[in-house]
Amino acid sequence: MGFFSFFFKKKDNSALEKKDNSTKSISDKINKDNFLEKNSNDNEKNSNYKILNSINSFQNTTNIDDNILKEINYKWESTEEIIDSIISETTSNNQNDVKLIEYIVNLIDSEKIELPILPVVATKIIALSYNTKADFNEYQQIIQSDPVIALKVLKLANSPYYKGLKDVTVLSVAISRIGLDGLRELVLAISIKSKIFQHTFYKEAISNIWKHSLLSSLIASRFANYINIQPTEGYTTALLHDVGQIVVYHSVQEYRKFYKISGWPDSTFVGRVSASIHMKLSAFILNNWNFSILQIDAVRVHHIPPAPLSSNLQKLIFLSVQIAYILLKNSFDSDNSILINFLEKNGINLSEEEFNKILLKIRGEFESIESIF
């Protein structure tokens, strides 16, 4: 089944009966066609749920402003609501865009959507990162369990940014050279890139989304402390904020089969559809992965400027996403005063010297992680 597996529970499909004829016919056909073979990896799914549930119970003990929670009302809307809202928001009148949007939303409603599974290594690392007493040995055990990740950790320790006088060949030495903070981020990045950010056809588009996600996550991690967010929480949320886009690109394969389209639709078209639907899809996926309501909410609106009552996590993700766009567009040669002002507007006050120091670190980490793939 490749990188994705299904993990939906069967639900009552009576809601589908209320749809208008055009959406109903797609839903009916999707339900009848058994082109998406179910291949639920229950063991992996259950162990992920267990780990993430323990994270959530930890997070629920932290202080969250009641006013912010009142503002958050995450739910997956009905097909009609989603299609209506997406079509009213989108500037495109292209009927093909609408057709693909309808197809994807109906796949979700009829529980046939193919969703990525959060890799086991990633869930273990996330869980461990909330344990302040966890030491190098525990991280080393997780890394050793996956030879691909272990090799990449060694490679990173020998990359120009981390390189010492001698090449490292022993994992424990590599881990201490990178340091725990960098290590957590690296292992999460490797496992998520290798298991989720892949596509047989839209390689360039997926690679661009990956670069943007990785840079956003490093930015979120480095600025998290300034806005009272745990760096790991900021990092993980930012790393996954665009995961809905990956699902859109993967749905195209089934969309082609369904409508008997030969060849692949061009990536500009898929990108346009993705732009209009991916925030809702990312939130839907993080909800399925049992992430906290604050993380789901931050992802659900990551392109929308935060309001005064927005959570700090939402502010952090929004600004990290924006800064990542600017830095990638300008190859890191941006006018820093604009970025410093932008941070200030979002509640983070830094001198130019402090900002430059952080940016240098982010750039070093970004380029070294990029170099090992």
Ligand SMILES: [Fe+2]
């Ligand atoms: Fe996005």
